Each structure stands twice: as structure tokens, then as C-alpha cells.
Amino acid sequence: MSDLFDKIVSLCKQRGFIFQSSEIYGGLSATYDYGPLGVELKRNVKDRWWEAMVYQHDDIVGLDAAIFMHPKTWEASGHTEAFNDPLIDDKASGNRYRADELIEDYIRGLRMDDEQERAEAVHKRLVRALNSDDTNDALYAIIQDEEIRAPDSGAFDWTEVRQFNLMFETHMGPLKEEGSELFLRPETAQGIFVNFHNVREPVRKHVPFGIAQIGKAFRNEIVARQFVFRMREFEQMEMQYFVKPGTELDRFAEWKQKRMDWHQSLGIRPSKLRFHEHEQLSHYANAAEDIQYEFPIGWKEVEGIHSRTDFDLSRHQEYSGKKMTYYDPFEEERYIPYVVETSVGLDRTILMLLSDAYYEEEVRGDTRSVLRFHPEIAPTRAAIFPLVKKEGLPEIAHRIEDDLRDHFNVLYDERGSMGKRYRRQDEAGTPFCITVDFDTLDDQTVTVRDRDSMEQDRVAIDQLATYIHDKTATWSVDG
Numbered sequence: 001m002s003d004l005f006d007k008i009v010s011l012c013k014q015r016g017f018i019f020q021s022s023e024i025y026g027g028l029s030a031t032y033d034y035g036p037l038g039v040e041l042k043r044n045v046k047d048r049w050w051e052a053m054v055y056q057h058d059d060i061v062g063l064d065a066a067i068f069m070h071p072k073t074w075e076a077s078g079h080t081e082a083f084n085d086p087l088i089d090d091k092a093s094g095n096r097y098r099a100d101e102l103i104e105d106y107i108r109g110l111r112m113d114d115e116q117e118r119a120e121a122v123h124k125r126l127v128r129a130l131n132s133d134d135t136n137d138a139l140y141a142i143i144q145d146e147e148i149r150a151p152d153s154g155a156f157d158w159t160e161v162r163q164f165n166l167m168f169e170t171h172m173g174p175l176k177e178e179g180s181e182l183f184l185r186p187e188t189a190q191g192i193f194v195n196f197h198n199v200r201e202p203v204r205k206h207v208p209f210g211i212a213q214i215g216k217a218f219r220n221e222i223v224a225r226q227f228v229f230r231m232r233e234f235e236q237m238e239m240q241y242f243v244k245p246g247t248e249l250d251r252f253a254e255w256k257q258k259r260m261d262w263h264q265s266l267g268i269r270p271s272k273l274r275f276h277e278h279e280q281l282s283h284y285a286n287a288a289e290d291i292q293y294e295f296p297i298g299w300k301e302v303e304g305i306h307s308r309t310d311f312d313l314s315r316h317q318e319y320s321g322k323k324m325t326y327y328d329p330f331e332e333e334r335y336i337p338y339v340v341e342t343s344v345g346l347d348r349t350i351l352m353l354l355s356d357a358y359y360e361e362e363v364r365g366d367t368r369s370v371l372r373f374h375p376e377i378a379p380t381r382a383a384i385f386p387l388v389k390k391e392g393l394p395e396i397a398h399r400i401e402d403d404l405r406d407h408f409n410v411l412y413d414e415r416g417s418m419g420k421r422y423r424r425q426d427e428a429g430t431p432f433c434i435t436v437d438f439d440t441l442d443d444q445t446v447t448v449r450d451r452d453s454m455e456q457d458r459v460a461i462d463q464l465a466t467y468i469h470d471k472t473a474t475w476s477v478d479g
């Protein structure tokens with residue numbers, strides 16, 4: 001794992017953004033809790049997504065479906081049969097790996113060693129293997145032929161490759177009897193598909209229209225050692241856009257661009273974002289691309305945009321016996337709508353924001369660590385400090401805190417030296433620090449220190465909210 005990645009993980013713990021779940025019991029692997037700062041960051045991202053998808057589109061409405069769904073849902077969606085990853089064990093250590101990821105890491109290694117031709121050849125073989133009817137044997141053959149060793153033990157002693165279903169199973173009701181099995185949903189999308197009529201009819205939407213949802217999803221990932229990048233319990237923000245068959249590729253192109261714009265609107269550096277076409281199209285998709293971000297652990301998917309044809313609605317029609325067709329009153333025809341889906345991981349978005357925002361610099365012989373979040377995303381917009389804890393300065397600072405609370409999330413801090421207070425807020429990503437000093441007593445102005453430039457402005461107390469609004473509106477990733 002990279003140094004930068006380790007620094008982000010440890011800052012997250014120290015500052016109360018994110019820590020391991022049930023830590024006092026040794027932690028639960030690949031599950032994480034969001035602390036006071038993390039939860040604010042998450043809420044801000046969710047609000048922005050909801051605003052961009054639902055409030056900015058009069059043809060998109062929201063939904064909050066249950067995590068538990070009728071087990072037939074997953075037969076219809078294909079998850080019971082095919083939501084699998086190829087698993088391989090290192091016999092020496094007992095560690096488990098995803099066979100395709102082992103090969104991808106191996107290819108990355110070849111590229112780094114400047115063995116481009118060989119990397120390309122193995123990559124082509126991997127794509128063929130993933131698309132073949134006999135993926136397990138084809139992946140196993142690559143691992144054998146290339147003599148790929150286990151990353152942890154260095155051994156070359158593998159089991160066969162086998163498919164592993166990623167759904168978590170549980171039971172409903174007091175008895176663990178046959179037929180009581182349920183799955184924790186591995187994606188939020190199916191809650192949208194099964195509710196197509198329940199949502200559309202009361203709001204009287206016509207195709208094209210979309211349904212948006214934010215919620216938890218669960219996957220029993222084989223390897224999950226990348227902090228919140230790959231979790232076993234995570235949150236998705238998904239939107240399914242229902243369209244007339246034949247128009248889906250135009251909509252797909254539109255949504256691709258809108259989603260890329262959204263990521264940039266979070267203040268992410270454009271050079272760190274790219275589209276990536278799927279190498280293995282699902283049998284039901286006729287287009288699929290990912291938005292990738294260059295994490296400290298490499299270019300990886302943050303969001304998938306998929307043109308899923310009428311696969312899901314048709315399958316639910318087949319398995320439930322209920323009609324999933326739509327009657328188009330304008331063109332007087334009936335059809336099963338096609339679907340363009342945008343599916344972004346909330347936790348991966350958080351990790352992207354942290355990775356993009358984190359930087360260090362030397363200031364007077366000291367290292368300053370900063371999270372340079374877009375001010376609208378930052379957990380706290382402004383911190384208010386009295387220079388000293390006497391002579392009425394705390395009272396004025398508290399009054400400012402109360403006033404600004406109506407506009408933003410703010411906090412008050414009077415502990416430690418000014419330098420320490422600034423550092424704490426830099427690491428929390430707070431864009432503005434307001435200091436009440438002795439001059440304030442005379443002229444009703446305060447100092448506002450900018451997190452990124454560390455420059456200070458003198459601002460009248462009654463102008464603070466406007467000042468912060470203006471600075472927020474003109475903030476840009478390039479400073």
C-alpha cells in the first residue's frame with residue numbers, strides 16, 4: 001500500500017473521519033464506521049448527489065426501498081446464479097485472492113518493469129478468459145503459465161479457481177427452515193426495478209423518467225484490504241433512467257457526461273478522472289463505462305454507467321408473472337422500457353475526496369497536513385476562535401458562532417495555541433478560521449484565515465456570512 005494511502009487512513013482515524021467497526025474487539029474486516037467528521041462529509045456528498053439528480057431533474061424522483069427483498073428478486077436479477085467472483089487460495093498461507101485481480105496486479109507489475117509487450121499479451125489473455133465460458137480454467141492457466149506468486153507468502157502453490165457467490169445470506173422469522181433464506185441486497189438497483197409501477201403511477205411520470213435511491217448494499221468480497229474502497233457493507237447512490245428502446249445509447253452518452261461533470265463539481269482535479277470502457281460487457285448490457293479516479297493505489301472505479309437494456313424489467317416480469325410494460329400514450333405503443341443506470345459508491349467517493357484533498361507542505365520547518373475540500377463538501381465550514389479565554393473575547397466568538405450556525409456547520413474552539421488550532425482545522429479540512437482578537441473590541445472586525453493560502457483578511461462581523469458565501473461560490477480546485 002502506498003505511503004499516501006497509509007497517511008490518509010491514519011488521519012481518518014485520528015481526526016474522527018473513519019475507523020474500523022467494532023475496533024475494541026479487534027475490528028471486523030472490511031467494515032468501517034464514520035465518526036463526527038466523516039458523517040458530515042458523507043451527508044454533504046449525499047445531499048449534493050440528491051440535489052444534482054433529483055432536484056435538478058423534474059423527470060427524476062426518489063425512493064427508499066427495504067434492504068430485504070423477496071428471494072425471487074435475486075433469482076430474477078441473476079444474482080443467485082451469477083453474482084460470483086473467481087476465488088483462488090494460496091495453499092501455503094491459506095490466504096484467498098480474486099484470481100482476476102492477481103493477474104491484474106501482475107500486469108501492473110510488468111508495466112512498471114517496462115515489459116509493455118508482455119503486459120499487453122497477458123492483458124489480452126485476461127480479457128479472453130473473463131469472456132470465456134470456462135473462466136475458471138482460463139484464469140488458472142494464466143496464473144500457472146506466468147508463474148504468478150502469492151503476494152503475501154511468495155509461494156507458487158495454488159488451489160483451483162472456483163466461483164464464489166458474493167451475497168450474504170440470512171434467515172427471516174424465528175425458524176431457520178427451508179424457504180426462510182434471505183439475502184442482504186448486493187445492490188440497491190433491484191429495489192427500483194421491482195417498484196417500477198409503484199413509483200411511476202402515483203407521480204404520473206412518463207418515459208423517459210428516472211428513479212434515484214441512496215442506500216446500503218452488502219457484498220461478501222473475497223479480498224477487502226483497501227480501506228473503504230472495498231467494503232463488505234457499503235453505500236450506493238443509484239439512479240435508473242427508463243427510456244424508450246432505441247434511445248438508450250443517446251441517453252447513455254448524456255448521463256456519462258453529466259456524471260463526470262458531477263465528480264468535477266465536487267472539486268476533484270479533472271486530470272485525476274477518466275472514463276474506462278468495460279472489458280467484459282454483461283450479457284444484458286449494450287454499453288458500460290466506469291468513471292475512474294487515480295487513487296494512491298492506482299486508477300480504480302468510482303462509478304459505473306450502464307445501459308442495461310430491458311433485462312431487469314423483463315426478468316421481473318417473467319419471475320413475478322406481473323406485467324412490467326409501459327403504455328406510451330403519445331406514441332400509442334406498449335413496451336418494456338430500457339434502462340440506463342448510474343451507480344456510484346458513496347464510500348469510494350469519500351475516499352476519492354480524501355485522496356484528492358490531502359496534501360502536505362513545509363511551513364517554517366513544520367509539516368502542515370491539509371484536507372483541501374471544496375468548502376461546500378467540508379465537514380465544518382468555519383471554526384471560530386477567541387485569541388485568549390478572557391476579556392470578553394469568548395463571548396463575542398460564541399455570538400458569532402450562534403449567528404453563523406443559521407448558515408453553515410460551524411464550531412468553536414478555544415483550546416491550545418493558535419498554531420495548534422489552525423493545524424487541527426487544516427487536518428479536518430475546515431476552509432475558514434475566524435479569530436476574535438483585541439482589535440475586535442474596538443472595530444467589530446475579525447480575522448478570517450484561508451485554509452489553502454493561509455492568507456488572512458480582516459472582515460466586519462456583520463459581513464461574515466456574506467464573505468464566506470462569496471468565497472465558497474468562487475472557490476476553485478486550482479486556488
Ligand code: ATP
Nearest residue numbers: 221229230231234301302303304343344345347348
Ligand atoms: P468492482 O469491480 O470494483 O468490484 P463493481 O463493478 O462490482 O466494482 P458495481 O456493481 O458497478 O461495482 O457497483 C457500483 C458502485 O458501487 C461501484 O462503482 C463502487 O463505487 C461501489 N461499490 C461496489 N462494490 C463496492 C465495495 N465492495 N465497497 C465499496 N464500494 C463498492
